[in-house]
Amino acid sequence: MSDLSAVLAAKVALRADLLARRRALDPAARATAALAVAQAVAALIQTRRPTTVAAYVPVGNEPGGPDLPQALLTACMDGTATLLLPVLRDDLDLDWARWSGEPLARASRGLRQPTGPLLGRHAIGHADLIITPALAADRVGHRLGRGGGSYDRALIRARPGVPIVALLHDGELLDRAPAEAHDRRVTAAVTPATGLVRLDGALGDDASLALG
Numbered sequence: 001m002s003d004l005s006a007v008l009a010a011k012v013a014l015r016a017d018l019l020a021r022r023r024a025l026d027p028a029a030r031a032t033a034a035l036a037v038a039q040a041v042a043a044l045i046q047t048r049r050p051t052t053v054a055a056y057v058p059v060g061n062e063p064g065g066p067d068l069p070q071a072l073l074t075a076c077m078d079g080t081a082t083l084l085l086p087v088l089r090d091d092l093d094l095d096w097a098r099w100s101g102e103p104l105a106r107a108s109r110g111l112r113q114p115t116g117p118l119l120g121r122h123a124i125g126h127a128d129l130i131i132t133p134a135l136a137a138d139r140v141g142h143r144l145g146r147g148g149g150s151y152d153r154a155l156i157r158a159r160p161g162v163p164i165v166a167l168l169h170d171g172e173l174l175d176r177a178p179a180e181a182h183d184r185r186v187t188a189a190v191t192p193a194t195g196l197v198r199l200d201g202a203l204g205d206d207a208s209l210a211l212g
């Protein structure tokens with residue numbers, strides 16, 4: 001097997017394992033974990049006082065839970081920051097819309113999305129704090145997503161040096177995760193047990209990895 005197909009196979013196996021573990025989470029523990037993650041991200045917004053936050057709407061068993069956008073909006077409104085949420089394009093790239101609390105619309109893949117005017121793929125470049133979904137991340141910031149490559153594309157447009165924070169369940173911050181050249185790294189993770197963890201294994205390697 002070539003190195004590349006070994007990495008792809010490792011990603012497929014790890015995704016299946018992580019999704020199965022998420023399905024097995026006890027609902028009460030999941031709700032407690034969601035609250036801990038949402039509170040840690042809200043606290044990060046209150047400390048850093050960003051002007052624009054790009055976040056996401058958790059679906060299914062994803063960390064942060066379904067009420068994450070409202071918790072982040074409340075934290076943003078304290079400091080009058082703008083909250084952007086993703087709108088999945090047909091090509092799996094991400095567009096963005098501002099969200100101020102209006103009802104979210106049901107979309108493909110179980111997603112819930114904002115319905116306001118689309119701001120374009122480059123709107124993520126205005127964010128000074130980016131919150132991403134992930135199935136896992138490792139200590140140097142490699143992020144494993146669902147496999148569409150949406151965030152690999154979107155994060156290329158992030159402003160250099162902006163904190164990029166992946167939200168995880170306990171046990172999803174790994175020592176090492178399989179990674180390919182196109183994988184965009186995150187600079188930090190939040191888990192229910194640890195709160196914010198800086199992933200600085202590649203500091204000095206790329207200024208965009210700094211948590212700031």
Ligand SMILES: Nc1nc2c(c(=O)[nH]1)N(C=O)[C@@H](CNc1ccc(C(=O)N[C@@H](CCC(=O)O)C(=O)O)cc1)CN2
Nearest residue numbers: 056057058059060061086088109110133146148150151
């Ligand atoms: N909440 C969230 N939004 C996101 C992502 C994500 O991973 N999570 N994405 C990351 O790139 C993009 C969308 N890509 C996605 C790819 C696959 C599935 C998916 O497998 N959905 C399940 C249903 C959800 C569940 O219950 O877990 C499905 O279709 O069976 C969802 C989103 C942009 N927005």
Ligand SMILES: Nc1ncnc2c1ncn2[C@@H]1O[C@H](COP(=O)(O)OP(=O)(O)OP(=O)(O)O)[C@@H](O)[C@H]1O
Nearest residue numbers: 011143144145146147148149150151152153182183
């Ligand atoms: N910059 C890019 N432009 C176009 N396609 C890309 C880019 N980056 C990654 N891809 C494609 O996306 C696919 C999935 O990549 P990968 O397995 O890293 O997704 P992921 O990060 O787990 O998913 P997601 O970001 O959607 O959560 C790959 O086939 C890859 O070729």
